[in-house]
Amino acid sequence: MDAHTSDAARSVLEAPDIARVLTRIAHEIVERAKGADDVVLLGIPTRGVFLARRLAARLEEITGKPGRIPVGSLDITMYRDDLRLRPARALARTEIPDDGIDGRLVVLVDDVLFSGRTIRAALDALGDIGRPRAVQLAVLVDRGHRELPIRADYVGKNLPTSLRETVKVQLTEEDGRDSVLLGLRGTTPADGK
Amino acid sequence: MKRHLISAADLSRDDAVLILDTAEELARLADRPIKKLPTLRGRTVVNLFFEDSTRTRISFEAAAKRLSADVINFSAKGSSVSKGESLKDTALTLEAMGADAVVIRHHASGAPHRLATSGWINGAVVNAGDGTHEHPTQALLDAFTIRRHLSPDGSGAGQDLAGRRITIVGDVLHSRVARSNVHLLSTLGAEVTLVAPPTLVPFGVESWPCEVSYDLDAVVGKTDAVMMLRVQRERMNAAFFPTEREYARRYGLDGDRMARMPEHAIVMHPGPMNRGMEITAEVADSDRCTAVEQVANGVSTRMAVLYLLLGGNESAVAAARTEESK
Numbered sequence: 001m002d003a004h005t006s007d008a009a010r011s012v013l014e015a016p017d018i019a020r021v022l023t024r025i026a027h028e029i030v031e032r033a034k035g036a037d038d039v040v041l042l043g044i045p046t047r048g049v050f051l052a053r054r055l056a057a058r059l060e061e062i063t064g065k066p067g068r069i070p071v072g073s074l075d076i077t078m079y080r081d082d083l084r085l086r087p088a089r090a091l092a093r094t095e096i097p098d099d100g101i102d103g104r105l106v107v108l109v110d111d112v113l114f115s116g117r118t119i120r121a122a123l124d125a126l127g128d129i130g131r132p133r134a135v136q137l138a139v140l141v142d143r144g145h146r147e148l149p150i151r152a153d154y155v156g157k158n159l160p161t162s163l164r165e166t167v168k169v170q171l172t173e174e175d176g177r178d179s180v181l182l183g184l185r186g187t188t189p190a191d192g193k
Numbered sequence: 194m195k196r197h198l199i200s201a202a203d204l205s206r207d208d209a210v211l212i213l214d215t216a217e218e219l220a221r222l223a224d225r226p227i228k229k230l231p232t233l234r235g236r237t238v239v240n241l242f243f244e245d246s247t248r249t250r251i252s253f254e255a256a257a258k259r260l261s262a263d264v265i266n267f268s269a270k271g272s273s274v275s276k277g278e279s280l281k282d283t284a285l286t287l288e289a290m291g292a293d294a295v296v297i298r299h300h301a302s303g304a305p306h307r308l309a310t311s312g313w314i315n316g317a318v319v320n321a322g323d324g325t326h327e328h329p330t331q332a333l334l335d336a337f338t339i340r341r342h343l344s345p346d347g348s349g350a351g352q353d354l355a356g357r358r359i360t361i362v363g364d365v366l367h368s369r370v371a372r373s374n375v376h377l378l379s380t381l382g383a384e385v386t387l388v389a390p391p392t393l394v395p396f397g398v399e400s401w402p403c404e405v406s407y408d409l410d411a412v413v414g415k416t417d418a419v420m421m422l423r424v425q426r427e428r429m430n431a432a433f434f435p436t437e438r439e440y441a442r443r444y445g446l447d448g449d450r451m452a453r454m455p456e457h458a459i460v461m462h463p464g465p466m467n468r469g470m471e472i473t474a475e476v477a478d479s480d481r482c483t484a485v486e487q488v489a490n491g492v493s494t495r496m497a498v499l500y501l502l503l504g505g506n507e508s509a510v511a512a513a514r515t516e517e518s519k
Binding site for chain 2: 075078079083084085086087088089090091092093094124128129130
C-alpha cells in the first residue's frame with residue numbers, strides 16, 4: 001500500500017466502531033431472518049470475506065449455535081463487466097459451504113458499496129452456483145453513487161462522498177489494523193471502490 | 194508472456210506462478226453444477242491444428258468453451274491447406290474472420306513464433322506444440338500436477354517448485370514436452386534431470402538448465418516426480434536404439450523401478466502412452482500414475498492461459514507486475 005494513504009486520509013471508523021457496527025448488523029440479520037437457521041454468509045474477496053467471518057462469529061454468539069453458520073467466499077472477477085477495461089486480474093478463492101446455497105438465505109458481505117457493479121457480478125455468479133431462497137446484501141460502508149438499481153439490506157455506515165474521494169477499508173486480517181479511511185483521489189492508490 | 198505464449202522459456206517465475214494459481218482457482222469449477230464462466234463471451238478462439246492431436250485440441254476446446262468463448266476448429270486435413278495454402282494465407286483468413294486468439298499446433302518448429310511476429314494477425318498466439326521445439330501448456334499442466342501432489346496442503350497456491358527433483362525419461366530428442374518442461378520447471382526452481390540413451394539426447398543440451406544421465410536406476414531413488422516420455426516412432430527415421438526390448442529394459446518404468454522411488458514420488462506421462470514400451474501396464478494403472486489427472490488439469494491450466502491472455506485489455510502477466518509496483 002502507498003505510504004501517504006494514512007497521512008492524507010481521514011479516518012471515519014475506528015476499530016471499536018467497526019466492532020459495534022458488525023454486532024448491530026448481526027442482530028438485524030437475526031431479526032429479519034427470524035433466527036439465522038438458513039443463513040449462508042458469502043464474503044466477496046478480499047475484505048468481504050473477513051467481514052463475513054466476523055459476522056458469522058457474532059451470529060453464532062447471538063443464536064447460541066457455535067460453528068453452525070455456514071460462511072464462504074465468492075470471487076466475482078470472472079463476472080465483472082469491466083474486465084476488458086483493465087489487464088486480466090489474478091483470481092481469488094470461491095469457497096461455497098458444503099451444504100450449498102439452494103433454498104438458503106444468502107447474505108452477500110462486502111466492505112464498500114459504490115457503483116453496485118460488484119454486486120451485479122456477484123448475483124450473476126450466484127446464479128451459476130445454485131438457487132438461494134433469497135439474497136441479501138450487507139456492507140460495512142455505503143458511499144453512494146450507484147450506477148445500477150441495487151441497494152444494501154444491512155449498512156454499517158452511510159458515508160456521503162464525492163466522486164473525487166476514495167474510501168479505503170482496512171481490516172486487521174489483511175492490513176494489520178481496523179479502520180475506514182476517507183481520502184482524496186490521487187493521494188491514495190485508485191481502488192475503484 | 195506478453196500477448197502470446199510461444200515458449201515456456203519466456204515465462205518468468207512470477208508469470209508461471211500466476212498461471213498456476215489461476216488454474217488452481219479455475220480447477221474448482223469442476224465441482225460446480227454449471228461448469229462455465231462468462232468471461233470470454235464474444236471472443237473467438239481458433240484451434241489451428243496442422244498436426245494430429247486429440248487430447249490437446251479437445252483440452253483447448255473445452256477450456257475455451259468453459260470460458261464462453263466461441264471456438265472454431267481448423268484442422269489441416271480436409272482444409273485448403275491440403276490444397277497447398279500457405280501458413281500466411283491461412284493466417285490472413287483467420288484474421289479476416291476476427292480471431293481473438295489462435296491456438297496453433299504445427300509440425301514445423303517455429304511456426305507459432307512466425308505467426309505471432311509476422312504481423313499477419315492481431316490476436317494472441319498460443320503454441321500448442323510446434324515440431325520438436327516446445328509445448329508450453331503441457332509443461333504448465335505438468336508443473337500444476339507436480340505442485341498439487343507435492344505440496345502439503347494439496348494446492349501449493351503461491352508457491353513454486355523450489356528444491357523439487359524432477360526426472361524426465363526417454364525420447365528427449367524428439368520431445369517438445371521435455372524442452373518446455375526443462376525451461377519451466379527450472380524457472381520454478383526445480384532440479385531437472387534428463388535420462389535418455391545418448392542417441393536420444395539433443396545436441397546442445399549442455400546449455401539447458403538441467404543435468405543429463407544415461408542411467409535411470411541411478412536417479413530413480415532420489416526423485417519427487419518421474420516424467421515418462423512417449424517414444425515417438427513417427428518422428429524416428431533412424432535407428433536410435435538397438436531393439437524396443439532393450440529400450441524398455443533400460444529406460445522403461447516397471448513395477449520394480451517404481452518401488453525404488455521415494456514413497457511420495459509420482460509417475461507422470463503426457464500421453465498417449467505406449468504400454469510395454471516406456472511404461473508397463475502395472476505402472477500405468479497404479480495409483481501413483483497421474484496420466485489421467487494430467488488431462489483434467491490440462492483443461493484448468495489452458496483456461497488460465499486463455500483467461501490471462503484474453504481476459505483483460507492487455508495480457509495479464511504484465512498487470513500483476515504493475516500492481517506490485519504501485
